[in-house]
Amino acid sequence: MKLWEKGYKLDQVVEKFMTGDDPQLDQALISYDCLGSIAHAKMLEKIGILTADDYQQLKEALCTIISSAEAGTFRIQFEDEDVHTAVENALIAKLGNLGKKLHTARSRNDQVLLDLRLYSRDWLLILMDEVLNACTVLCHFAEEYQFIPIPGRTHFQRAMPSSLGLWAGAFAESLLDNLELFKTTYWLINQCPLGSAASYGVSLEIDRAFTSDLLAFRDVQNNVLYANNSRGKFETVILSTLVQVMNDLSKLSTDIIIFSAPEFGYLSLPEKFCAGSSLMPQKRNPCPLELIRAKSATVQSFLIQSLEIIRALPSGYNRDFQETKRPLMQGFETTWSSLKVFSKIFSELKVQPDQCLAAFSSELFATDKVLSCVKMGISFREAYKQVAMEPQSVSMEDPIHNIKSKTHLGATGNLGLKQSLDKIKQTRTWIHQLQELWKAKKHSLTGS
């Protein structure tokens, strides 16, 4: 039974097309939908649309649905179209006429906005936590292998001495920078759309600040048309942030695939992470890393899909928005599993110090030789040209000594890992506080 039924039935082919995979996707939204409904009901009570008893009954019924959802027993049916319909139908089945009152002063438009905000808020914190896990693994690796030298490359050619520590530390800092994007994204979407209804508000004196506060939002999303216009927009802001994480993981994966190829051999992957070939018995392939790299393109395509869907739509709700739900949800899940898999593999990577050392050749010290000439008073460009014309004049140095001796900020001898570790700690606290706040609010909403 659709919420909007009024004496006609949909064509079956078309209905199937319209419903799409909403019933499946919306399973993840049931609890959020119910929590939003409890807050909405409490507000309706406050403004006199519901009695205290009405509210109490609705709250209990909604809490029951939350429990069923958590137990996996509440299934959204195809006929229900979406989570909002499934919940309203369940309430009417249980509470009769009272169930028909809950939709007062709202639309599925602001309901789905709300559900996706609450859902995304949770996911963003979970992902930030996973990013911090990856940073931690990278920092620990950087500390442990701080002074294992490897040839630094530019243009995939040998350039200058580098180290495994510098390499891993670079990615820790990149991921930590991403967390600032996460924080702003969180701040941005943490606005309550409830009460915007179908974009044009309602002719009732609803109290939007009240529901916003009950649901732990930073603020009400003020303009009711903007609330609907931000559908899709906020999704693209989120996906832009996820893309940054995936691109970092992709670059890291590319590096590891290269560093663990037989011609390099700096790293080796434990075989439990390597799939084999059906034909070639000797193969142990870095499949999970190749998949992370590919999935960075996938999450990028979710961003593009969402950007394109909304790019030139007129104001107000358009059904096109429905097609932005899957890329958002799969974006979260893909980024999460990629981070999980990355951290797991990276924490067990084996380093081959001998192979790293064996990879050094004299050319890697050419620039250091130029700079030693500079210290003796030759101008840089002259020194450069001399060394360029007589490459054989550059002799092999001790790589370990070389990387230890470079001690300016951020160089191989001065990685600044403590700074990153401190930042990890602070961000964990920030996440934890937000999670506790929401937990407390949820407890008030569902408690007796």
Next chain:
Amino acid sequence: MKLWEKGYKLDQVVEKFMTGDDPQLDQALISYDCLGSIAHAKMLEKIGILTADDYQQLKEALCTIISSAEAGTFRIQFEDEDVHTAVENALIAKLGNLGKKLHTARSRNDQVLLDLRLYSRDWLLILMDEVLNACTVLCHFAEEYQFIPIPGRTHFQRAMPSSLGLWAGAFAESLLDNLELFKTTYWLINQCPLGSAASYGVSLEIDRAFTSDLLAFRDVQNNVLYANNSRGKFETVILSTLVQVMNDLSKLSTDIIIFSAPEFGYLSLPEKFCAGSSLMPQKRNPCPLELIRAKSATVQSFLIQSLEIIRALPSGYNRDFQETKRPLMQGFETTWSSLKVFSKIFSELKVQPDQCLAAFSSELFATDKVLSCVKMGISFREAYKQVAMEPQSVSMEDPIHNIKSKTHLGATGNLGLKQSLDKIKQTRTWIHQLQELWKAKKHSLTGS
């Protein structure tokens, strides 16, 4: 049991990540995988690797799997990783050592290439057929409403007299042009990759032309490394073609949404195609058309995803390719369902001739007035300027008379629909012949 197992087990988190949704997606490939295996076995018999009896037993077992797959009872398990493993394991379970012989001279790399080619070949013909259905509906509409005038627009402003016939005919021709892209795509992918193995051939005297012919391919895909390098590439060629169809449907949907809005009212959608609002009782929304429009962005994102994944990979198989399977499969399905829904809706669109006529105003005849001055000997640019400076001099004409009187090639009075209808007929025959050929080959492969 993995095909490549050799004394170690995969980490569970990583295994789940690597397997992904292959077991679900590969369900669609079971029959193709078995047909390819029958052809491969027949070739192995021909070159003396299998006996006639071996071949017979394998063929029968494979035919049984095909039947189970068609009955929906053959399920690929998570532990099986993919369809190739599931089938080999099933054969070994049934035939013992004989089952272990089938993988001789091939790799999962050329197997999955083969499966996807056969799968895509079928889908391309099915989609061409659906495109022809849409063309037919458009042509019939164009014939029926050939002389219903509507204001033609440019820049979303009123430009010159047009007609519903011209409008529908334009899309019929566009879709027919797409069919040429389909034909070339079909021709391109209709090359047999079998025998390329892991990209480097095998040290056995296999007969690639023999299997190619058994499977109704146009030709062997010669260079064995190219066979693997074309993974992803052929997918992007296919998706480029699907994108053209979806973009046409998107433009059509945009037009219908506009033409059926209350301010226009040229068309109206039967209510069985219109979903309502949970809040606003009067709403009947053109949701399926909005979704087709959005899904054109989705299919576009599948193309971009696939292009990106393969863009800078080194030669040979890389696991990244696995991530191109879903966009291909969902690309086919999305285009198919969009075509189905479009044809269904379009064939029942209601035309409001009075609203169409009422939309005319004198400005639409300004250009015709200029050209009538030209006929009287005034130069075009002078006549243009006169009319531009005195717009009130343009008077209302009879729209129907106007559109009928324009009879040059492709104008409102000379739509050339017969040409399109003839082309539809010819293409149907072409499709039918290819489908019959493959049917006959399949019959030979599976017959006793």
Next chain:
Amino acid sequence: MKLWEKGYKLDQVVEKFMTGDDPQLDQALISYDCLGSIAHAKMLEKIGILTADDYQQLKEALCTIISSAEAGTFRIQFEDEDVHTAVENALIAKLGNLGKKLHTARSRNDQVLLDLRLYSRDWLLILMDEVLNACTVLCHFAEEYQFIPIPGRTHFQRAMPSSLGLWAGAFAESLLDNLELFKTTYWLINQCPLGSAASYGVSLEIDRAFTSDLLAFRDVQNNVLYANNSRGKFETVILSTLVQVMNDLSKLSTDIIIFSAPEFGYLSLPEKFCAGSSLMPQKRNPCPLELIRAKSATVQSFLIQSLEIIRALPSGYNRDFQETKRPLMQGFETTWSSLKVFSKIFSELKVQPDQCLAAFSSELFATDKVLSCVKMGISFREAYKQVAMEPQSVSMEDPIHNIKSKTHLGATGNLGLKQSLDKIKQTRTWIHQLQELWKAKKHSLTGS
């Protein structure tokens, strides 16, 4: 003369391909390159590589180049390859051996990073200022036409009463939200890469914090490999932010195109903004708005291009990065000109209040009728169904009274524009302070 010349010449075809449009694009970087060089020279003096007199001479020569660049007389030649080479060659031409000392302890890799950071920092503030101009225009429009009612739409169908004030206010809030993305983007890129050299630091005791402070950076970008890995990454963060602005302008443009079409007529564009047709004398087309809409796709494609270029590159500098320069620069310019044109047009839009009122029909009040039944005690869903079954029971209301009477947060009667105007003011101050800081630092660098 290339900086790296060492006894061989490049193939001419290849050299042209490699140089590309760098000489043209780099014209915009000359001043930034010289300012960075002055700071670098001052640091080299501090650590004893240059004498005080060396520094003074270099500074003066660099200031002269800045002046020439501002006067448009310093042209980067094709043979110079890029701005860095052009400047070093000019210094050597003027100062002889002293000019050859400046490149000590740096690489073109960190130089171009620095130039692009300084360039982007300036552009981001300029764009934020333009976004605020657009917000201001929107807020003033919203104030002036606060109570001009228009039909609010969903699914391009008529939904509920809305207003021009609500509509314009929605976009003001959306653009203001974008400013938070701008701030974080600014914060992120405001890290000094100088001293990272070719990704692996240098064997000299350089003082990176010193140059960072001279150039008004928030902080040193610590890890030297991360500095290079952030090439492209920071560009994609910037472009993700620009895309949000362009998407808002695109939606706005789509709305204006629709609202000013003859079938709507709520708005009209002064003819000085409308191009005509070469054929149809009556046409006045909303071309600039169509172009803004199209350019939103262009800026989106710059983002995708940049994301894709860097997505799977190995660590360290790769020449692929060069191809991210144009999309960044054109991204800034396209967004800037689109904002300029939008604000100009919007500030002169003409409103047609009579057409707005005339667009109302009774169906727009159906939801209000449902809610009035709710106030009388009928449950929402029952009231909804009653009205749905008897649409003729809904009668026409006074649109102006209706929109004024909706006074909850963010509704048509309570737009909250003061909040937006306050935010505009605060952000102006923030921008101004950053611009003043940089101005002061530049003055110290170039002053005598």
Next chain:
Amino acid sequence: MKLWEKGYKLDQVVEKFMTGDDPQLDQALISYDCLGSIAHAKMLEKIGILTADDYQQLKEALCTIISSAEAGTFRIQFEDEDVHTAVENALIAKLGNLGKKLHTARSRNDQVLLDLRLYSRDWLLILMDEVLNACTVLCHFAEEYQFIPIPGRTHFQRAMPSSLGLWAGAFAESLLDNLELFKTTYWLINQCPLGSAASYGVSLEIDRAFTSDLLAFRDVQNNVLYANNSRGKFETVILSTLVQVMNDLSKLSTDIIIFSAPEFGYLSLPEKFCAGSSLMPQKRNPCPLELIRAKSATVQSFLIQSLEIIRALPSGYNRDFQETKRPLMQGFETTWSSLKVFSKIFSELKVQPDQCLAAFSSELFATDKVLSCVKMGISFREAYKQVAMEPQSVSMEDPIHNIKSKTHLGATGNLGLKQSLDKIKQTRTWIHQLQELWKAKKHSLTGS
């Protein structure tokens, strides 16, 4: 002076925005525009709008403009907006009232369609020719280094013996497959849009078949609305084809970068193709190949930009189309220069046969060992497992002997290069014939 001027002037900021870079881009279209105009004039003469003398004068004036354009002396001014206006203004300046007659029965809409078709037709043949050059270089390389073995890779790990011949041959076949896409693209766009005017035809008895034939088109593009709806669409078909070429070159470049890295050393690039570093004197970087790889993302972004711009536009001309001109033109140029540079570099690549041989290790022969067991009667899967458990049992073989001995279709010992060389030859003939046809038609149009 704009063609559509009618008593008002455009706002200057907006005019600049609208005109954009059309005057620069349109320089490439002058000759095509004039040729189209000659054909159009001839048709106007045929149907009695122009006299024979009118036609003769117009033709001569247009031929003069073509000559000026070829000499580089005809410059489109900013005030002229575009090529069509510049040419009409020049004609009126020279011929007075007669110049004002030429625009009869056409619009800039069909004119620009025509210009871009003629322009694209020429470019497609030029590019096909360049693709054939690249194929030729690849085939000759494959012939010369047919039996130089290299380790074949999958997952960037060592897999089985391969050869430089197999590798180069793979790309020759891939590029040859692309030519089929080129042919269909050519066929598709080779339809004459002239006479479609502003999408709605004209009220004159124009002879569209006549102009189509004069301009060597395969056929008239029939439906006049479809002609305009195909703006952008045909551009995306072209760019889809270019993307295939660029992706092949990108993969090839990635391979060469790897194969010429010091850890591999199979190939080396002559230094005249390698740029150096400003800091590190020893560097010789494969910059042009990195740029080709990056530019494959650029051309991909042109495709995406064009697809997005047109995806959801309503029927008829929209100014958004203007924004598809640059990606098309830059797409052609970028693909052309990438092909040129690739062929040049590849034809001078140096092969290091000793390094190729030195790269072999016993593991590469594991699969061959399995298959030799199969020949002795062991089932494949059993043999596979035995070898997998005892990898040390695999011994080193002679790589050259190995690759020569694999002689099935497309394997290292049977590359099938003759087939590719024959196809190159046939396609050259096809291109040549089309070029000759167009040359002859141009001669008739401009001859006296």
